[in-house]
Amino acid sequence: MSPGAEQGLPQCRECLALGLAWTRLLTCMTCGWVACSxxxxxxxxxxxxxxxxxxxxxxxxxxxxxxxxxxxxRTV
Known part of the structure; x- marks a missing residue:
């Protein structure tokens, strides 16, 4: 299980559904969606x-x- 899955911490829902672990999480600046990098x-x-x-x-x-x-x- 990926980090934070049991504690209610931010997580990549798609990775959880596929049984994948993520390296780090990013947040969409438009809508706030959290997903893996x-x-x-x-x-x-x-x-x-x-x-x-x-x-x-x-x-x-x-x-x-x-x-x-x-x-x-690129970075902005």
Whole structure:
């Protein structure tokens, strides 16, 4: 089981459904959806972008200001 699954912490729902573990979680800056990063087996944050055109994500860790834009394939 992936980190936080039993404690009610943020998690990648798609990874949980598929039995995958994630490397780190990202949050969609448009709608707040939480999904796994590109360095995780599922790459569900990128999949969310492809489905919704929500282009910018941030790391779930609150102490970071890092942002990634899928449109431009770079940090913003």
């Amino acid at each position: 590109d360095d995780s087996p599922g790459t569900h944050a990128r999949e969310h972008y492809r489905e919704t055109d929500h282009p910018v994500v941030t790391a779930l860790a609150s102490e970071t200001t890092w942002r990634w834009c899928y449109v431009h394939e």
